[in-house]
């Protein structure tokens with residue numbers, strides 16, 4: 711299977727902290743949930759995949775080529791979408807102006823851009839606020855503007871760092887439906903702390919623990935792990951319990967648990 715994104719022996723260090731430690735991973739078409747405790751390395755991975763942070767060492771291949779080559783990196787940036795954990799925007803821009811600005815940064819043809827902007831804003835349910843200044847929107851609406859700018863170019867690789875933070879329950883449900891739709895054709899990687907996001911929208915889960923892959927498998931298989939004997943006290947639902955079991959095994963030094971899917975494809 712061709713992977714839109716793969717990393718081999720990826721190490722990321724921030725001064726003396728090793729955020730990712732020689733990680734091998736590959737992601738193909740579908741929705742991939744990235745789970746892990748605070749500080750596990752999820753954002754560090756997403757930033758490398760978004761080409762905003764260089765790896766300390768290791769190989770990163772995106773959309774068919776090595777991104778250490780500047781020309782390929784530029785080509786990749788036009789075809790990816792990225793919502794950072796802390797998303798910077800211009801509060802004086804309207805929603806339309808801001809999403810159009812990102813379309814321009816991605817060098818989208820001018821003729822296609824204005825319909826793409828309206829389409830992306832409609833997909834996040836903000837059509838009625840498209841000409842409102844971003845500073846007048848609620849926090850959840852601003853998050854939705856962030857999702858709109860990430861999908862305006864119909865990306866082949868979509869990277870979303872905690873996209874559901876700040877969304878109300880109804881918006882989260884709509885957003886998960888959007889994720890499923892996007893994951894039919896694109897490779898979507900979503901970091902989240904909400905196991906409901908994973909259960910409802912993801913085709914595959916990657917659990918990162920202290921800079922390494924602790925688990926890889928389907929949400930169903932992770933839930934099955936949580937049904938095993940002894941896991942009753944670890945969480946409120948099977949996926950939460952599976953998450954706890956996989957992390958404990960990982961911390962005790964076991965090799966990554968995988969079920970059905972291999973760690974590197």
Ligand SMILES: Nc1ncnc2c1ncn2[C@@H]1O[C@H](COP(=O)(O)OP(=O)(O)OP(=O)(O)O)[C@@H](O)[C@H]1O
Pocket residue numbers: 724725727728729746747748749750751752753754755
């Ligand atoms: N700019 C930085 N300078 C120093 N250390 C950093 C920096 N960015 C991240 N780290 C450290 O690297 C490790 C991984 O952080 P990262 O943000 O990738 O984790 P995360 O899984 O995204 O966490 P969270 O769930 O809290 O967002 C942590 O120990 C963090 O403190």
